[in-house]
Amino acid sequence: MMTPLKIKYSGNRPEAGIDEAGRGCLAGPVVAAAVILPDTVNIPFLDDSKKMSPKHRETARNEIIKTALAWGIGTATPAEIDLYNIAGATYLAMHRAVENLSILPASLLVDGKFFNAYRNIPHTCIVGGDGKYAAIAAASVLAKTHRDHLMEEIHYEFPLYAWNKNKGYPTRQHREGIRKYGVSPYHRKSFKLLDEQLPLPFSESRF
Numbered sequence: 732m733m734t735p736l737k738i739k740y741s742g743n744r745p746e747a748g749i750d751e752a753g754r755g756c757l758a759g760p761v762v763a764a765a766v767i768l769p770d771t772v773n774i775p776f777l778d779d780s781k782k783m784s785p786k787h788r789e790t791a792r793n794e795i796i797k798t799a800l801a802w803g804i805g806t807a808t809p810a811e812i813d814l815y816n817i818a819g820a821t822y823l824a825m826h827r828a829v830e831n832l833s834i835l836p837a838s839l840l841v842d843g844k845f846f847n848a849y850r851n852i853p854h855t856c857i858v859g860g861d862g863k864y865a866a867i868a869a870a871s872v873l874a875k876t877h878r879d880h881l882m883e884e885i886h887y888e889f890p891l892y893a894w895n896k897n898k899g900y901p902t903r904q905h906r907e908g909i910r911k912y913g914v915s916p917y918h919r920k921s922f923k924l925l926d927e928q929l930p931l932p933f934s935e936s937r938f
Contacts, residue, residue: 736777736865738770740840740855745800747836748866749825749846752780752874754817756899757909758892758918759882760806761817763824764873765832765839767801768866774798779862780875792876795869802869803831804877813921822847828870842867889915 739746751763774794776787783791796802805827807820815823826849829839839846839854842861846854857863861871879898886895892908892915899905899917909924918924 736868737863738768738772738865740857740864741838743838743853745834745836746838746840746866747801747829747832748840748842748860748864748868748870749828750780750842750861750867750871750874751821751824752871752878753899754821755901756919757901757905757922757924758809758894758899758915759878759885760808761812761821761824762874762878762881763805763821763828764870764877765801765803765805765825765828765836766795766799766866766869766873767832767834767836768799768869772798772865774865774869777865777868777872779859779868780871782862783872785879788872788876791869791872795873799869801832801834802873803828803833804873805829805831806881809917809919812919816921817919818845825849828874840864840867842871885917889917891915 745767747765747767749765753761774791776791780788805824807824812820829849839852841854841856844856844858846856860867882894882898891912893904897905
């Protein structure tokens with residue numbers, strides 16, 4: 732039986748939950764979301780997005796967008812990941828998500844161990860926070876669904892890698908696509924894609 736998610740960590744209001752999706756992928760952006768929920772909320776199926784089915788994530792996503800006091804999405808491009816490394820790019824995406832909130836939060840609740848402070852807003856990092864706090868779980872769902880939609884869209888530009896199925900993660904099919912056809916502008920060149928890789932003259936990424 733799923734443990735009920737907590738609504739608040741501290742007395743600071745409003746409190747934004749923050750999470751990301753796509754850190755371990757070989758292609759595509761890293762995406763972060765920030766969500767401020769009301770004190771009373773009932774979002775169907777809400778949990779750590781990794782534990783939810785795609786159908787339940789979409790149902791929860793629609794309810795989060797409808798009921799959240801504020802929500803924001805931030806992305807960091809493959810080029811920014813290569814420039815700043817995945818940790819730096821993740822913090823950049825998280826900061827952009829907070830910047831896109833329509834309400835300035837009094838505190839930030841971040842999934843994971845580490846975070847770079849955003850302005851002078853106090854933050855708390857919680858390992859496994861997306862399975863403990865509703866606002867982080869909501870951010871996890873928004874980040875995951877937003878990124879999945881992006882990867883499904885760019886799949887039609889580069890169907891050689893089956894991003895509609897693997898979403899850019901290092902599956903056997905994805906790696907075989909890289910091995911056969913080389914890399915695209917959406918691939919993270921600083922990641923170990925294969926032992927040997929040859930770039931293809933594809934168009935520039937629009938992320």
